[in-house]
Amino acid sequence: MTALYREGFRRVEGISGPLLFVRGIAGPACGELVAVESGSERRTGRILQIDGDLSVIQVFEGTMGLAPGSVTVWLERDVLRIPAGDGLIGRVFDGRGNPLDGLSAGFADEFLAVGGSPINPVRRSSPDIFVETGVSALDLMNTLVRGQKLPVFSGAGLPANELAVQIVSGARIPGSEEPFLVVFAALGITRREAQFFMDSFRKSGALRNGVFFLNLAGDSTVERLLTPRVALAAAEYFAFSRGYNVLVVMTDMLAYCDALREVAAAREEVPGRRGYPGYMYSDLAELYERAGCIAGAPGSVTQIPIITMPDDDMTHPVVDLSGYITEGQIVLDRRIQERGVYPPVDVLPCLSRLMNKGIGRGKTFPEHRALADQLYASYARAREVERMRLIVGDDGLTAVEKQYLGFAAAFEKTFLGQGGARRTLAESERSAWKCLETLPRSELFKLPESYVAENLGYSALPREP
Known part of the structure; x- marks a missing residue:
């Protein structure tokens, strides 16, 4: 990153939740990193919105303890980047891409902007290669296809985390010589859940063939909004720069949308359905549409976002909008779980819109x-x-x-x-x-x-x- 400006900006007009409102920043840019200093304490953030000479800054570590008169904001003239290279594989990071496993971060071949680069629609190729997850309800009846985005809808208390571990541990592309990799992103989970994921991945061996990002419930709201973008940036690097077929599993996207709602409330935006911001659809689409394949190029990004349905309600805004954007749905059912069935997939409301492209003669079996x-x-x-x-x-x-x-x-x-x-x-x-x-x-x-x-x-x- 470039050196900081010699002169900081002190016109902090207000603090709300994880946000700083600063006037008079010279030449700000949306997504630009900033350093926030208060006395001897230094925090980081990024510019979220610019309205005239007023800049809204998300502070990664939160704003607790900050007073408007004691804050200085320095521009870094760069966006948030994560290290990329083979050293990512088998590693565990937090939601901003900092190592959590105690190992060095000095493996980087390059640094990637977490915003990624949109796939040119003209160069997108239609997904048509079967991905075997090892779960019968998916593989036979709701087939996942390379480059697809297929969400899992789960009621609270249903074994969505266990299913996520099973998919991460068992996913592969049969007969393919292209390397396969899993990128796992957990959002807003407890330490107990994080320990469950790590223990399960070590036991299954998946930890050696994946990249893992963990955002804990106690971490900042702003970091929760960054976590899926950081994970997808790593996935795009391995898919489109290294030729990997990458499966991205993100759980739980409800926690992401709740963080989006919290930030929108701090900005005093007019709420939409159930208090979620009106732009949540486009925000989710920005994430989900980073799945896909590029014509003539090896590698792909396939997504399985896992979404909790509050009160088992499939009309909940997060679930409803995700269903519109993605290409199908896998639904976990409480009634089936009560019968002692695992995984409790209710196949009747399930759907994979791209299934027919990846099955049949020469791909799976003719019938x-x-x-x-x-x-x-x-x-x-x-x-x-x-x-x-x-x-x-x-x-x-x-x-x-x-x-x-x-x-x-x-x-x-x-x-x-x-x-x-x-x-x-x-x-x-x-x-x-x-x-x-x-x-x-x-x-x-x-x-x-x-x-x-x-x-x-x-x-x-x-x-x-």
Whole structure:
């Protein structure tokens, strides 16, 4: 960074939350780093907004203990940057990119601006390569594709953190010779949660093949807003400069949006839905749209943001807007968890809009789409029968309807309830067929006859009457 100005700026007009309001700064720029001095104490921040000669400054360490008359602001004429290089891999950093593992930060080959560089829309290529997460509900029924952004919606208390660890530990691209890397960003987590993540990653070996950024609940609000940008800057470096396929897992984006709301309140902005700022949609889009692939270039950035739904409400603004921006959703369900199923994925409201681009002949297996459709149709029918049974009782159900209830039990226990074990796509396919065996052959109407005969051991193809 360049040297500081010799003259500081002292016209601090006010302090609100993590913000300083300073007048008279010469030639400020949005996103520019500043040094904030008060006596012998020195803090850092960046310019958030410029309105005439009034500059709004976010202070990373917070403004507690600062008095307007004792503060001097110095410009650094640079933006926030993080070190980049192979030395990032296997390391743990805070939300600003400072090492938390006690090791040196002197590994940098270069320094990257956390804002990144937008992908030219003309150069974007359509995602079409299957990413295997090891979770059957995703791989077989809601397939993740390289370059996609696929959020996980979770109610409070549901095992979203455990699912995040499972995805980070098990994700890979089958058959690809390109290097694969995971970037993990945790926002607003407790120390206990941070310890859980680190212990899990060490145990699974994921720590050796990833880059990890931890923003704790006690860290500043401003740092929470920086954490996903820092993580995505590292992901873009490895993807587009080094040719890695990078999976970015960010949890929890609700904490990010709550920090955004806190800063907006400090700026006395007119609130939108549930107090969130009106620009939250564009702010989230700025983060989510950093996923993608570049035509003719190796490497990609794939995102799995995890978002808590307050009161299990899918119409909550953070969840709702994330669903608009991203390409699908994975939904965790409390009712399924209460049945002892892990991971408790409710596949019926789940969706992967890019699934069809990454599956089929030459990518996964030819009948992938048909098998997923059959599972959806059968499970949806089973849920209808469950509701009907509440009205008519078991005696009012037909033999076939009772078989659908058996299918639902097997589907949740065997297919969805894989526990913490990693499954390959072939293992997920075999698990699906164990569930479908409980249904009459005539009910497997979405599958090709030859595929049914192959997996159920029939030598003849005619359907049962």
